[in-house]
Amino acid sequence: MTKLLDFARLSARQVRKKRMRVLLTAFGIAIGIAAVVAMVSFGEGIRYQAIETIRQQSDLTLIEVTGSVKDGTVIPITESKAELVRKIPHVEAAGPVYRVSFSTLRQTYIDVLGIRAEDLRALFRPALASGELYPASSSQVLLGHELAEKLKKYEGIREGDLFTVVIRDYNEYGAPSDRKLAIKTGGTLRAREDALDTLLIMDRDAVSALSNESMPYNAVYVRVDDPENVMAVARDVQSLGLTANGAFRQIESVNRFMDLVILFLSIFAAISLVVGALMIVNTMVMSVYERTREIGVSMALGASQGDVVTLILTECLYIGMIGGIVGDLLGIFFSWVINTAGKAYLISQTGDLFSAFARYDLALVTPGILIAGFLVAVILSLVSGIYPALQAARMNPVEAIRHT
Amino acid sequence: MHATIEADNLRKVYRGSIPALGEASFTVGKGEFVTLIGRSGSGKSTLLNILGCLDSPSSGTLSLDGVPVDFRDSARLVSIRRQKIGFVFQQFNLLPHLTAQENVEYPMLFNYREPEERARTAGGLLERVGLDGRKDHLPAELSGGEQQRVAIARALVSDPPIILADEPTGNLDQKTSGEIFSLMQEIGRERKTTFFVVTHEREFGEYADRSFRLVDGTVTAI
């Protein structure tokens, strides 16, 4: 180890002696690193922005658990499965629901959510515009804001009204038969900007009573305690053989998409890294050639082939470290340019479309990106040094010493 | 008591069947100061490189300090070079960007010693070769004779039993050459180090305990 440190000091001499050449070579790598850092930061900035938008606009901690089809058989949500879902860590509330549909006598289609009133409260914290939540096992219903508007407008149905809906059943041959049911609107939700707005909500047991046989639940709604834990809960749900859906899926697909975008951006930026690496190979091959005699003498004085390889690679390590640091600094500078000049230009060109970016940095330089940039520079330099180092180590010392 | 250098029928034939060395058989004892004289192209450097384990003979055997050298075992060759051999070159071959002190320490980076020990050993040797005040000078700031003194100190730094010098005064004037030879002779006596010195000039034979002559690849004692 101390031997390596001494080698490092020795190589530092070489590097200092050829300061200009080393700096220029390191600069080649640095530009590549800077391009990658700026591109990745740009991609990360857009990812952050997109995910923030999803976070603000959607209910991230709500998961809809549905049955899934596995090997051709449906895994239904039974009472016991629903109970298992409820017991998953970080699940704050879980409510099994039925999803059915009614239509009015005038053929207005109504989506129905059958859920216990206490589950509705725990999961959605419903705020009432008027009326009350429904009592258990009654045919009293709660209307979503939009649905209430629609029924009032097209059907003339108001709160407190009894009205008739049609339930369509299908027999075993697929032939439909209709039943009629009288229900009473007992309350209306405030506008929520989510799925509840268009739903007719009634007691779960009242929905299940509509059917002769017991049916499995259509879904379990799950409220997770914190957005951070949503993915973990979704995984646990999947391990129960069920399907988890929700706004978090959007984040997943944004992530997948941005991974791809960033990968492509980096590949193009990485082309300049290849050029930088070739510069290092060239510089080191030259440096080895110039020092042919020095290397031969070192071998005569007791340097092994490994020592020679280490000496050359240590020099590459310096080039890589300088290139990494300069590259990171340049990358930060490029990102700053994107964030100031680039952002102003983008907003002026696209107007409202990108006005949201005004609040965010377009390029997001994270410590992780900088560390990765530095490591890439170092590793690339070392890899570039392998060929010149082996060339040096394979020299015949006698010929090398005679070299002028 | 075994000989320090024991060469038995060493031959070297280069590619294209150029015979550079043939039938070199001789022994050199501990602490002996030997010169090797011969015409240009007679194979002096070839022999020296084989003795220094930098080159391998086409046939023949070599023992250094009582140990037979296996020329196929490159790891062993490295450790022999580190422990048994010190080289002095005609071109001095100091590393240009290292000071005199650092040049002398240089072999101890490979034959590893801690920095304090390195500094102490190198400092002592530089004093011994008369360059006490020049430790921090770069080779370019030293005269040829001074550079060769540094190189001698460097060759001695691992305290090897054998020093091989290939025309160490080839680039120096008459007076300086004499000083270098007497310095090597004194050090050889002090430290019981064997010196094997190739030289063009016969007159330096006076410093030697024995002189060999290389004629047409064959070593003969004078």
Ligand SMILES: Nc1ncnc2c1ncn2[C@@H]1O[C@H](COP(=O)(O)OP(=O)(O)OP(=O)(O)O)[C@@H](O)[C@H]1O
């Ligand atoms: N690598 C090589 N390939 C082919 N022939 C070589 C090689 N090295 C040396 N020779 C030949 O071997 C012979 C001996 O060379 P060597 O360098 O040992 O001579 P020398 O006695 O040291 O000469 P000088 O006094 O000029 O240094 C010469 O004829 C030389 O041309």
Ligand SMILES: [Mg+2]
């Ligand atoms: Mg020669």
